[in-house]
Amino acid sequence: MRGWGSCGWSSILRSPTLATTTMLDFDEKLIQTCVDLAKSAVQHGEAPFGSLIAKDGEMLVTSEQRVIRDNDVTSHAEIVVMREVQKLLKTNDLSGYSLYTICEPCPMCAFMARELKFDRVVISLPSPSFGGLHRWNILEDQELAKFTPYFKNPPEVVINVGLEKAAELYNSLPLFQRMLPEELRK
Numbered sequence: 092m093r094g095w096g097s098c099g100w101s102s103i104l105r106s107p108t109l110a111t112t113t114m115l116d117f118d119e120k121l122i123q124t125c126v127d128l129a130k131s132a133v134q135h136g137e138a139p140f141g142s143l144i145a146k147d148g149e150m151l152v153t154s155e156q157r158v159i160r161d162n163d164v165t166s167h168a169e170i171v172v173m174r175e176v177q178k179l180l181k182t183n184d185l186s187g188y189s190l191y192t193i194c195e196p197c198p199m200c201a202f203m204a205r206e207l208k209f210d211r212v213v214i215s216l217p218s219p220s221f222g223g224l225h226r227w228n229i230l231e232d233q234e235l236a237k238f239t240p241y242f243k244n245p246p247e248v249v250i251n252v253g254l255e256k257a258a259e260l261y262n263s264l265p266l267f268q269r270m271l272p273e274e275l276r277k
Contacts, residue, residue: 115252117148118191118213118249118252118253119252119253121143121145121150121191121213122191122193122213122215122252122253122256122257123253123256124141124143124150124153124191125141125142125143125168125191125192125193125215125253125257126141126193126215126253126256126257126260127141128140128141128142128143128153128154128155128168128193129141129155129156129168129193129257129260130260131155132155132156132168133260133264135155135159135160136159137155137156137157137158137159137160138156138158138267139156139193139194139260139261139264139267140155140156140167140168140169140192140193140194141153141154141155141156141168141192141193142154142167142168142169142171142172142190142191142192142193143172143190143191144172144173144176144185144188144189144190144191145188145189145191146187146188146189147187151176151179151180151188152172152175152176152179153172154168154171154172154175155168156168157171165199167196167197167199167200168192168193169190169192169196169200169203169204170199170200170203172190173185173190173200173203173204173207176188177207183206183207184207184208185207185208185209186208186209186210186243187210188209188210188211189209189210189211189212189213190204190209190211190212190213190246191213191214192212192213192214192215193214193215193216193257193260194214194215194216194218194257194261194270195214195216195217195218195221195222195223195224195225195250196212196214196222196223196224196230197218197221197222197223198221198223198226198227198229199223200223201222201223201224201227201229201230202223202229204223204230204246205229205230205232205235205242205245205246206241206242208242208243209246210246210247211246211247211248211249212230212246212247212248212249213249213252214248214249214250214251214252215250215251215252215253215254215256215257216254216257216258216261216270216271216275217250217251217272218270219272220270221270224248224250230245230246230248231245231248232245233245254275258271258275258277261275262275262276262277
């Protein structure tokens with residue numbers, strides 16, 4: 092187990108409860124953890140992605156991108172945390188939980204988030220080119236809710252949280268700077 096704000100390939104952790112903090116402040120702190128995880132991913136030769144899962148003021152699982160480390164193109168940061176939390180909790184119904192990620196989930200990650208029934212998905216950077224919200228509207232697709240018990244209504248999607256810090260990281264990496272919406276590029 093790792094402590095609050097720790098970075099590593101992935102970790103299962105418990106954070107201090109932030110009961111006195113507003114939801115936006117809490118979201119910004121957790122997105123900052125995702126940014127830190129993305130920076131760590133870059134240091135390990137991976138793409139700059141970091142993700143975590145939280146519930147009731149506690150971070151449960153964190154991960155950075157692990158595609159190269161695992162030699163597995165499905166080891167996106169979001170996929171890794173979703174796999175780990177299912178093992179930890181022994182369930183595939185994550186109602187009541189929130190998925191946090193530095194960048195809008197791709198279609199694969201967005202579909203898995205919908206199937207796991209998250210209540211919230213909190214995103215820093217939009218991804219108009221690859222996103223499971225802006226390019227392919229998986230996160231808010233009402234039609235999926237018709238396929239119960241496999242899906243439920245779309246999660247609340249909160250976007251642009253901690254945008255400046257995440258954009259700063261992506262602007263420092265030419266390949267990923269191109270992924271940013273024009274107005275965020277420097």
